[in-house]
Amino acid sequence: MAANSPPLSSESTKKKKANKIKRTQHDQELEKFDSLKWNPSLSADDPDPFSFLVGSSELDGGFLSLEEIDEADYMLQIPKSEKGKLEKKSKLKKQKQKDTDEDLDGGVEDGIGHIVEEEKNEKNKQKKKKKKKKKGKKAKKTEESVNVSNGQDNVEEELVDETEVPPEYSAWIELRLHPLLMKSIYKLGFKEPTPVQKACIPAASHQGKDVIGAAETGSGKTLAFGLPIMQRLLEEREKAAKMLEEKGEEAEKYAPKGILRALILTPTRELALQVTDHLKEVAKDINVRVVPIVGGMSTEKQERLLKARPEVIVGTPGRLWELMSGGEPHLVELHTLSFFVLDEADRMIENGHFRELQSIIDMLPMTSGSVEGQSQQTQNCMTVSSLQRKKRQTLVFSATIALSADFRKKLKHGSIKSKQSSIDGLNSIEALSERAGMRPNVAIVDLTNASILANKLEESFIE
Numbered sequence: 001m002a003a004n005s006p007p008l009s010s011e012s013t014k015k016k017k018a019n020k021i022k023r024t025q026h027d028q029e030l031e032k033f034d035s036l037k038w039n040p041s042l043s044a045d046d047p048d049p050f051s052f053l054v055g056s057s058e059l060d061g062g063f064l065s066l067e068e069i070d071e072a073d074y075m076l077q078i079p080k081s082e083k084g085k086l087e088k089k090s091k092l093k094k095q096k097q098k099d100t101d102e103d104l105d106g107g108v109e110d111g112i113g114h115i116v117e118e119e120k121n122e123k124n125k126q127k128k129k130k131k132k133k134k135k136g137k138k139a140k141k142t143e144e145s146v147n148v149s150n151g152q153d154n155v156e157e158e159l160v161d162e163t164e165v166p167p168e169y170s171a172w173i174e175l176r177l178h179p180l181l182m183k184s185i186y187k188l189g190f191k192e193p194t195p196v197q198k199a200c201i202p203a204a205s206h207q208g209k210d211v212i213g214a215a216e217t218g219s220g221k222t223l224a225f226g227l228p229i230m231q232r233l234l235e236e237r238e239k240a241a242k243m244l245e246e247k248g249e250e251a252e253k254y255a256p257k258g259i260l261r262a263l264i265l266t267p268t269r270e271l272a273l274q275v276t277d278h279l280k281e282v283a284k285d286i287n288v289r290v291v292p293i294v295g296g297m298s299t300e301k302q303e304r305l306l307k308a309r310p311e312v313i314v315g316t317p318g319r320l321w322e323l324m325s326g327g328e329p330h331l332v333e334l335h336t337l338s339f340f341v342l343d344e345a346d347r348m349i350e351n352g353h354f355r356e357l358q359s360i361i362d363m364l365p366m367t368s369g370s371v372e373g374q375s376q377q378t379q380n381c382m383t384v385s386s387l388q389r390k391k392r393q394t395l396v397f398s399a400t401i402a403l404s405a406d407f408r409k410k411l412k413h414g415s416i417k418s419k420q421s422s423i424d425g426l427n428s429i430e431a432l433s434e435r436a437g438m439r440p441n442v443a444i445v446d447l448t449n450a451s452i453l454a455n456k457l458e459e460s461f462i463e
């Protein structure tokens with residue numbers, strides 16, 4: 001049969017040579033180990049043959065109490081890239097040795113069996129960890145691809161992996177925020193929404209309502225209006241992407257870029273910058289640009305910021321009006337606005353901002369809910385896509401508030417304005433809200449101490 005046997009291939013010769021080299025290296029390594037000064041751990045006159053494993057007394061220790069050899073102590077140089085492999089190999093060897101020992105001993109040594117089991121468990125744990133890491137890397141890759149692709153193409157793909165909410169953040173679930181927003185919230189470490197956020201977000205985000213929110217300073221009002229803005233922009237972006245997919249090139253108009261979607265007014269520069277920073281933290285990973293426009297900023301910087309055509313602008317009335325009245329293109333196309341926000345409205349009417357504020361508000365196209373100007377809006381929106389034409393939401397936030405009981409009725413009949421003469425200006429939150437186009441079905445969230453106190457008094461009175 002020798003004649004029939006296949007000729008030795010050059011590959012198998014190579015393998016044999018490689019094995020030979022490996023064996024020689026292994027022998028050299030063993031010689032190195034042999035040359036070390038080892039302490040005998042097995043005494044010649046020890047009656048217990050297994051004491052070398054566990055020690056003859058409690059204090060003795062034994063093979064199992066030997067520490068792992070550190071290569072540095074013994075001048076053994078292990079190549080870095082090979083270190084991992086070697087460690088794995090030696091662990092495998094150890095385990096094999098122990099398995100053999102156990103087999104030979106017929107499982108007498110409970111301790112060894114236990115340790116082998118532990119090693120197995122440890123390995124399983126490590127495997128699981130590696131799998132988790134891999135998963136994490138995958139998620140990271142998906143996240144990166146969302147950012148790179150302007151957040152439009154892969155958002156749905158992202159949703160598949162991102163809908164799981166960690167248990168410690170479960171209080172956010174009922175607010176049904178976009179997974180990308182939830183990611184930002186995890187990053188911020190906000191375990192639960194504050195009361196004003198809990199009350200305002202569903203009304204603004206899921207019911208599309210206008211909101212008047214009143215709560216004390218530091219109660220989280222910025223995100224109470226900031227998250228609904230981001231939520232709507234994300235939802236529209238997804239819808240637009242879907243339409244693009246379905247209708248192709250023709251639907252380009254559904255996903256226009258670089259138009260102003262939210263204008264947020266604050267009474268002071270400091271507050272505008274603070275709000276900008278806070279919103280940027282949320283908007284960072286969703287590719288929504290938030291820019292401050294405030295007095296004191298250099299013209300060059302401002303031009304540069306506006307050239308980027310941000311979707312969200314946070315500004316003070318003075319500087320904003322200066323630019324608007326000067327015809328700054330990004331600030332005059334207000335028919336694209338989906339949100340008009342007044343933050344710290346109570347201070348806005350206090351600080352004498354109302355003249356410029358009134359001028360800005362007068363530039364806003366009328367909302368379909370307001371009494372006047374429905375035809376004006378239709379005219380203004382001739383060039384705007386149906387997605388952006390969806391009603392503009394007015395969000396008014398304040399630390400203090402005093403609304404009349406029939407505020408909604410007044411909004412419905414447009415009677416606030418008629419009572420307040422234009423000479424007085426917009427000197428009340430009611431007048432300001434109506435002028436800004438607030439719709440009568442506005443959600444009113446009053447969490448100020450005054451209203452809570454009043455409710456309590458009422459309750460105790462009823463009791």
Ligand SMILES: Nc1ncnc2c1ncn2[C@@H]1O[C@H](COP(=O)(O)OP(=O)(O)OP(=O)(O)O)[C@@H](O)[C@H]1O
Nearest residue numbers: 190191192193194216217218219220221222223399
């Ligand atoms: N859900 C949350 N959990 C924990 N901290 C939060 C949460 N939301 C907001 N914050 C933090 O609370 C602080 C106050 O929030 P924010 O500035 O929005 O309050 P505010 O009511 O707008 O205050 P001001 O009246 O001064 O504008 C901020 O540092 C913010 O990061």
